[in-house]
Amino acid sequence: MNASPLFVNVFLMLVRNADVCVPTQQVTYESLQDEIQLLQAGVPLSSLSLTPAEAAALAVILATTQTTTLATTTTVTTTTTTATTTTSTPYPCSVCTPIYDASCQGENLPSPSMYCLIDDEVPITYTLGFCSVCGVSDACQTQLGCPAGTAARLDTGGGDVNGNSDGSPTQVYCSESIGSWYGIIDGVMMPVTKVACKYP
Structure with a gap:
């Protein structure tokens, strides 16, 4: 007042x-x-x-005395958040563990001159069933086809070897009754311990 x-x-x-x-x-x-x-x-x-x-x-x-009434304006801001859900196919195999190299950090990591992609960047998908190329009925299998700029590398236990020389996807499989992984590189079967898409 x-x-x-x-x-x-x-x-x-x-x-x-x-x-x-x-x-x-x-x-x-x-x-x-x-x-x-x-x-x-x-x-x-x-x-x-x-x-x-x-x-x-x-x-x-x-x-x-004049009474002054102050008007108060309240502004309410509403933020809408959209959740992104990524669904992945469950790993179908039980005896054979995933073969893709879990130590890979992704593109340009640890450096742009030497890296390997993570499995989601490739992408890697596994199936369980008959493998017509290898003749195994209970095969846990995948095909390693690497994106441009990277190449298929398979670790045979004594170091990396390149995938198929023509750049086509390399077949990798594991018999659920044995639990060991093999790669078929240019038609030749050899044991592998891990696979990855690497640069260089």
Whole structure:
């Protein structure tokens, strides 16, 4: 509740000069200003010791005070998050463990000059069933076909050998009854311990 400063000053000047002959009716600017400040601070009017003239002056000021209502605008921001779900085919084999090299870190890792792709970057998919190329009925199998810029490398236990020389996918299989992996490279079967798509 704020009174216009000009109105308060004019009103106080009029009150100060009104009825100068009766000292009890004289209201000084300082005391009335103090009372207004106390009221603005939340002190109840009934707890103030006011002369009748002060009470009348305050009543006039309070009656002419304009009340300002502030409007508050609240903005609510809604963020929508879309979850991406990646589904992968469950590994179908039980005796044969996945053959793709789990130590690969991905493209350009650990460096752009020497890396191997992770299995999801190839991608590698395994099937369980009859292998017509190898003649095994319970074969856990995959074909290693590497993306451009990488080449199929098969670790035979004594180091890496390249996949098919023509760049076609290299057949890799494991008999579930034995649990050992083999690669068929350019028509030749050889045991392998892990495979990967590597650069260089």
